[in-house]
Structures are given as C-alpha cells and as structure tokens.
Amino acid sequence: MPSLATFPDELSLDFRLPDPEDQQISDHDFQQQIEAAWLVCDRFDLQTDIWRGRILRVVRDREKQRGDGRGFGFLNWLKDREISKSQAYALIELANSADTLLENGYLEESDVNRFSKRAFVETAQAPAEVQQMVSDAAKRGDRITRREVRQLSDEWTAMTSDLLPEEVREKAAEHTLPVRYLAPLVKELEKLPESHQKPLQQEIAEDPSVDTLKQVTSEARYLSRYLESATQVRALNHESLNLELALEEALRLGSLSTVADLVNQAAQLEQAVAKLYTTWKRVGNLAERLYVDSGASTPHLRSLLAHLNSLSGDTIELAIGDAVSRTVRLRVLSDEEEPSF
Structure with a gap:
C-alpha cells in the first residue's frame, strides 16, 4: 500500500x-x-x-x-x-x-x-x-x-466482444459505425440465452446500421425483461403455459414491449401483495396485543385502535386520491375461507 x-x-x-x-x-x-x-x-x-x-x-x-x-x-x-x-x-x-x-x-x-x-x-x-x-x-x-x-x-x-457480428466490428474499426451504440447492445445481449442472441445477431449482420442497432438493443432489453419477469410470476408457473410460444406470438404481433411490461408489472404486483399480507398480519397482531393490554382507563388508545380497524380487520379500506377521492377495499381471505360475492 x-x-x-x-x-x-x-x-x-x-x-x-x-x-x-x-x-x-x-x-x-x-x-x-x-x-x-x-x-x-x-x-x-x-x-x-x-x-x-x-x-x-x-x-x-x-x-x-x-x-x-x-x-x-x-x-x-x-x-x-x-x-x-x-x-x-x-x-x-x-x-x-x-x-x-x-x-x-x-x-x-x-x-x-x-x-x-x-x-x-x-x-x-x-x-x-x-x-x-x-x-x-x-x-x-x-x-x-x-x-x-x-x-x-x-x-x-x-x-x-464476441457477441457482435464481424460485420459490426469491422464498421466500428473503420469509424463508419459509432461505437457508443455498441456497448448498450452488448450489455443487453449478455443477459439473453444463446438461443435468443442468435436471431438478433443475424438481424444486425444483415443490416449493420445505427437504426438497426437501436432497434435490436430495444428488442434485447424487452426480451431480457420478459424472460426474467416471467419466471418470477407464480401465476405463470403452470405446465399448460408455454412462455416461449407466447413470446413468439408477441413478436409476431409486434407487442414485445407490451408483454414485457405486463409480466414485469405482474411480478411487482405479486411482490406487493406478499408484502401487503405480511404487513397486514403484523398490524393485526400488534393491534390485538394492544387491545388486550388496554381497557376503559385508556380511552384514547382504544380510539386509536378503532380508527386503525379499517387497516387491521379482514377488510382493508383506504381512501386514495386528493381532489377526487375514491375508496379501495381489499378483503383478505385465509385458505379455509370461501370468497363471497
């Protein structure tokens, strides 16, 4: 040193x-x-x-x-x-x-x-x-x-980088293709399995232009987001669902960005629900403990518990929004309970 x-x-x-x-x-x-x-x-x-x-x-x-x-x-x-x-x-x-x-x-x-x-x-x-x-x-x-x-x-x-076709590296060496577009592409390609890299590499090799680089970089980004998020969503963990075929159909429709955002948001939603349930259970347990410890001599504590009942009860109720407020109600059911509509 x-x-x-x-x-x-x-x-x-x-x-x-x-x-x-x-x-x-x-x-x-x-x-x-x-x-x-x-x-x-x-x-x-x-x-x-x-x-x-x-x-x-x-x-x-x-x-x-x-x-x-x-x-x-x-x-x-x-x-x-x-x-x-x-x-x-x-x-x-x-x-x-x-x-x-x-x-x-x-x-x-x-x-x-x-x-x-x-x-x-x-x-x-x-x-x-x-x-x-x-x-x-x-x-x-x-x-x-x-x-x-x-x-x-x-x-x-x-x-x-071996992930870039020879045609692209040659153009970069000749300074006919700006190198600043290549590093982001390589970064996104590295996240993909080889089976998904090859079609994108072929597309770049056939037309090694700036517009193609931008397009393929975007496609690779959405592909990696789809592949990563889809495996995290428990709702998609079914033998009857073929994620690769769903991806092919999305590509054919030109909806890759939409389906990638959809599964990404679904993954975030599942994580949010799991965190919500854990927090809700903790709030309920703490409220129950405080209710047992309090009594007629602590009316303000009992009032606090009463106001928090909308968050600690079986039905979570919350007003959202400022100017135009609306109330959201979520009912938490255990595995033994049957939903009622």
Missing part, C-alpha cells in the same frame, strides 16, 4: 473565484475560471476519499485482529463519526481500486490528479484492458473525465 503523503501543492484549495458581478469578464473567461476551480475541488475530493478509504480499511483490519470477530468495534467507530456502513465500504472499495491501479503499474501517484472522481471510479470498475488505455492517456497528461473513460470502454467493447 502506498505510504501516507500530503496532497501535492497543485491541489491547494487557496484560489480566487471570479466576481459574478464583474461585467468586464467575458462569459467564456468566467466559465473557464469556474471550470478550473471545479476541477481542483473534484480532484481534491477524489484524493480525500481515497485516503478516507485507506483509513477506514486500517481501522477495520485492526478490529478484525483485536476485536471479537463480528466487527462491532468498527461499526461503533463508524457510528461515532456518523458514517454509514455502505458509505464506509464504498470508500474502502475506492481505496482498494486505487491501490490496485498503483501497484499493478497502471498509474503513478501523480497521475491520479488527472482524473475526476467519477472517472476514477469508472476506471477502477472497467476491464484491465480499458484500465490500461485510460492510464496511458493519463500518463500522456490528458485530462480524464467520465466521458473519456466510457468512450474508451465502448471502443474496447466494439473491438473485442
């Missing part, structure tokens, strides 16, 4: 901002000075978070060695400083990424100053080949923003 060091002089926060009321300074010069100041803050913030992550890592590892093994000492340390566990581990991950890039020789300590914070995080999450390309650009003195990282990542994806 790199040794602790002070920030480089060039990252001093002692700078002057332009006077917003100065009419003599042009808009261009004003924006240039503001952008320069913002970059210094951005880089300073990155350096600060890397070192915070290293500090947190040291505290965590110390507690692992000397604590009870359950991390309570580390969690108490975070609590004293009002740092959430997720924030702490995000900073530790950033520090780990920085140290990996430095130890593997991708970057020098001074190169980090050329990154914006978001660009550095994006670089740390990129494949090794992209990290090398970004690091080379930083060593040349280029300013590295998130846009540059994504562009290099898209170019690498376009040149190397």
